[in-house]
Amino acid sequence: MSARARLAAFAAVAVLVVVAVATYLLAARADRTAATDGAGSGRTAPAGVMPTGPRMLFRHMGTGADYGRLAAVPLDDPGGPRRLLADSCDRVHGTREHVLCVAPAEGVVPTWTAEVRSGSGEPVPLPLAGTPSRARLAPDGSYAATTTFVAGDSYAQGGFSTRTVVTRLRDGRSTDLEEFALVVDGDEVSPADRNYWGVTFAGDGDTFYVTVAFDRTTYLARGSLTSRRVETLRTDAECPSLSPDGTRVAYKKLGDRAPGDWRLAVLDLATGEETVLAERRGVDDQVEWLDDATVVYGLPGEGARAGEADVWAVPADGTGEPTLLVEQAWSPAVVR
Amino acid sequence: MYLSDRPRPQAGNAGGARGPSQGTRRVGSTVVLMGLVSLLTDISSEAVSAVLPLYLTAVVGLSPLAYGVVDGLYHGVSALVRILGGWLSDRADRPKWVAFAGYGLSALTKLALLPAQGFAAVSAVITVDRLGKGIRTAPRDAIIAASAPEESLGRAFGVHRALDTLGAALGPLVAFGVLVLVPGDYAAVFVTSFAAALLGLALLGLVVPDVRPRRGRPVPDGARTTAPVRPPAPPSWRRLADPSMRRLVAAAGLLGLLTISDGFLYLSLQARDDLAAQYFPLLFVGTNLAYFALAVPLGRLADRLGRARVLVGGHLFLLGAYVVAGGAVPGLAGTLTCLVLLGAFYAATDGVLPALTSTLVPAPVRATGIATTQTVVAVARFASSLLFGALWVGLGRGPAVLAVAGALALVVPLAWWLLRDVRAAGTPREVAP
Numbered sequence: 037m038s039a040r041a042r043l044a045a046f047a048a049v050a051v052l053v054v055v056a057v058a059t060y061l062l063a064a065r066a067d068r069t070a071a072t073d074g075a076g077s078g079r080t081a082p083a084g085v086m087p088t089g090p091r092m093l094f095r096h097m098g099t100g101a102d103y104g105r106l107a108a109v110p111l112d113d114p115g116g117p118r119r120l121l122a123d124s125c126d127r128v129h130g131t132r133e134h135v136l137c138v139a140p141a142e143g144v145v146p147t148w149t150a151e152v153r154s155g156s157g158e159p160v161p162l163p164l165a166g167t168p169s170r171a172r173l174a175p176d177g178s179y180a181a182t183t184t185f186v187a188g189d190s191y192a193q194g195g196f197s198t199r200t201v202v203t204r205l206r207d208g209r210s211t212d213l214e215e216f217a218l219v220v221d222g223d224e225v226s227p228a229d230r231n232y233w234g235v236t237f238a239g240d241g242d243t244f245y246v247t248v249a250f251d252r253t254t255y256l257a258r259g260s261l262t263s264r265r266v267e268t269l270r271t272d273a274e275c276p277s278l279s280p281d282g283t284r285v286a287y288k289k290l291g292d293r294a295p296g297d298w299r300l301a302v303l304d305l306a307t308g309e310e311t312v313l314a315e316r317r318g319v320d321d322q323v324e325w326l327d328d329a330t331v332v333y334g335l336p337g338e339g340a341r342a343g344e345a346d347v348w349a350v351p352a353d354g355t356g357e358p359t360l361l362v363e364q365a366w367s368p369a370v371v372r
Numbered sequence: 373m374y375l376s377d378r379p380r381p382q383a384g385n386a387g388g389a390r391g392p393s394q395g396t397r398r399v400g401s402t403v404v405l406m407g408l409v410s411l412l413t414d415i416s417s418e419a420v421s422a423v424l425p426l427y428l429t430a431v432v433g434l435s436p437l438a439y440g441v442v443d444g445l446y447h448g449v450s451a452l453v454r455i456l457g458g459w460l461s462d463r464a465d466r467p468k469w470v471a472f473a474g475y476g477l478s479a480l481t482k483l484a485l486l487p488a489q490g491f492a493a494v495s496a497v498i499t500v501d502r503l504g505k506g507i508r509t510a511p512r513d514a515i516i517a518a519s520a521p522e523e524s525l526g527r528a529f530g531v532h533r534a535l536d537t538l539g540a541a542l543g544p545l546v547a548f549g550v551l552v553l554v555p556g557d558y559a560a561v562f563v564t565s566f567a568a569a570l571l572g573l574a575l576l577g578l579v580v581p582d583v584r585p586r587r588g589r590p591v592p593d594g595a596r597t598t599a600p601v602r603p604p605a606p607p608s609w610r611r612l613a614d615p616s617m618r619r620l621v622a623a624a625g626l627l628g629l630l631t632i633s634d635g636f637l638y639l640s641l642q643a644r645d646d647l648a649a650q651y652f653p654l655l656f657v658g659t660n661l662a663y664f665a666l667a668v669p670l671g672r673l674a675d676r677l678g679r680a681r682v683l684v685g686g687h688l689f690l691l692g693a694y695v696v697a698g699g700a701v702p703g704l705a706g707t708l709t710c711l712v713l714l715g716a717f718y719a720a721t722d723g724v725l726p727a728l729t730s731t732l733v734p735a736p737v738r739a740t741g742i743a744t745t746q747t748v749v750a751v752a753r754f755a756s757s758l759l760f761g762a763l764w765v766g767l768g769r770g771p772a773v774l775a776v777a778g779a780l781a782l783v784v785p786l787a788w789w790l791l792r793d794v795r796a797a798g799t800p801r802e803v804a805p
Contacts, residue, residue, distance in 0.1 A: 042578045043578075046575060046578040049570075049571075049574040054567070057563065060560070060563055061554065061560055061564070064559075064560050103555060104555065197639055227765060228767075228769065229761070229764065229765050251765075294492070
């Protein structure tokens with residue numbers, strides 16, 4: 037082939053590739069619109085106000101233009117029609133009065149916003165540094181916590197860095213948990229590589245549970261907001277979630293499995309007894325308690341439903357089997 | 373732009389013919405073409421990198437920890453196969469087609485991300501992508517080295533690195549542009565990324581000449597049917613063990629040991645500056661902009677002053693960045709200064725190292741030589757991350773950065789001394805004015 041022929045061949049390939057991609061993208065866009073106009077309307081109630089009464093908030097994960105919208109179902113009919121709300125949230129948590137919504141900010145650069153909205157008063161913005169991963173509200177709405185991961189920062193050690201910030205909603209004051217005193221086996225330590233993630237608040241307005249990791253070990257820890265102290269309880273327990281009655285903590289643990297392949301377990305805080313739950317699949321979520329006997333969590337869809345996720349439920353005592361609770365949903369938050 | 377339909381004279385001769393007075397002439401078309409191939413490929417890979425944390429955590433459902441492991445794979449794998457790629461390229465005397473294989477492998481992984489589910493699958497796909505990058509890097513630099521006259525190698529690598537960095541900056545914009553068009557559709561990002569990689573691959577396969585460094589010129593199509601070309605001398609690996617090459621490897625390794633990864637420096641910035649924390653994803657864009665702007669000027673400076681001088685001297689920019697990140701200059705001004713210094717450091721070293729290596733090793737083993745110095749630097753930086761991680765834990769952020777800065781201040785003169793012969797030999801002959 038002469039140089040001219042090669043150039044012509046390249047030009048032909050370039051035109052083909054560009055036209056093919058443009059066609060694909062436009063078709064994908066059209067598909068989304070069609071999905072909303074058609075199938076979507078049958079299964080969703082018209083967009084509207086937040087339902088009252090016991091409910092579950094979540095991120096709607098059905099493919100279509102409503103992908104990522106905040107949605108709600110009544111707790112007595114979680115499989116029934118969902119009500120889509122105006123906001124889009126990546127992660128959501130709620131109390132009767134408040135909704136914590138983490139959402140990508142408008143614009144080309146990947147930044148996020150997180151704010152707590154309530155029926156009365158201005159929304160309270162929460163500080164975010166990096167990609168948000170966990171978000172929780174205290175049951176009484178006094179505090180909010182967010183975890184962001186700042187970066188996979190080193191190519192040694194599979195390193196990453198998280199930042200967990202607790203914000204008092206009354207005045208918007210924020211504290212980075214790394215400023216708290218850290219106590220391990222009775223001794224105060226300050227390892228420079230400590231990372232916190234996954235806060236869960238107790239109902240007393242002071243106690244919280246959180247994951248802290250340093251020196252390649254993860255710990256479940258209990259903290260106090262007033263004394264600004266965090267004390268480790270046990271190893272290999274991440275993203276804790278306190279039961280409504282405050283007696284147990286559910287979390288994910290790795291055991292000797294490969295990184296990323298967690299299983300769910302529940303710890304009885306009084307006896308220290310740990311129960312592994314009946315869910316055999318790998319779960320990476322901060323679970324939520326449906327009631328004192330059941331936990332719920334998100335699992336990504338498989339195969340053709342790769343971009344979607346469903347919310348599953350499993351008994352908290354290690355018995356039974358996981359059941360599908362809400363289809364096309366992620367980041368469940370139970371409001372009682 | 374003129375394309376290489378005319379036979380290129382042997383690199384060294386072409387340079388002599390042009391002379392220093394034409395120093396502002398454009399670099400050869402092959403260099404620009406390789407730059408465009410890298411630009412398209414970087415758009416492809418950086419588009420995926422930009423959405424990968426989002427995709428893994430929001431869609432596949434991995435946690436930060438698992439993401440960190442994937443990220444480690446992403447960077448760790450390529451150094452290992454780089455020498456293999458260089459060796460294959462020299463052995464076959466076909467850098468273009470070895471590079472093509474590497475680019476092709478990485479392009480395929482963009483499609484493989486579509487059905488990949490779960491941690492193991494995503495890890496496997498990313499590992500293959502990095503294997504492709506490892507294979508292609510040394511032959512790519514060998515093509516550039518063979519396509520530019522020796523006295524403007526610094527500028528040629530500068531042009532290539534500038535285009536490469538531009539692609540890295542455009543990639544995330546392309547990715548987020550696609551996500552604005554079809555929200556939440558990561559498959560569309562992967563398809564677009566595959567298309568960009570395919571364009572780069574077609575440009576390399578169809579338009580870039582088949583440079584044969586051992587024969588000294590590209591083989592025109594159909595040449596094999598005419599009089600046989602003199603059989604090229606087989607590569608002799610012993611020629612890599614030249615004393616000046618050994619000293620370059622030692623100096624580059626020492627300096628690499630004191631090169632903290634960008635991520636750590638960005639973390640130091642965000643730890644003391646809330647603004648840097650908020651705009652963390654933008655920090656690397658700032659570094660890339662500075663790199664893009666300075667790659668050609670510093671490459672030309674290396675041609676004029678001597679590549680070894682600029683390579684070692686460039687580490688003074690890094691020293692400056694450490695001092696700033698260690699706490700010397702607070703606030704936004706400090707953050708911006710640090711990013712510009714980091715960009716200048718890359719501009720003074722990343723392209724200058726292969727340019728310098730090319731002048732120290734003979735053409736038949738050039739790709740292996742380039743791969744060797746680059747791998748030494750990569751391995752040294754990997755060790756540096758481990759060391760610095762330990763220092764960070766022991767001393768805390770600021771003191772750890774300043775301690776490394778102090779060590780670097782001692783090693784720069786040492787490297788300067790190590791390269792004393794190379795400095796003399798590597799200085800272009802016509803540098804008189």
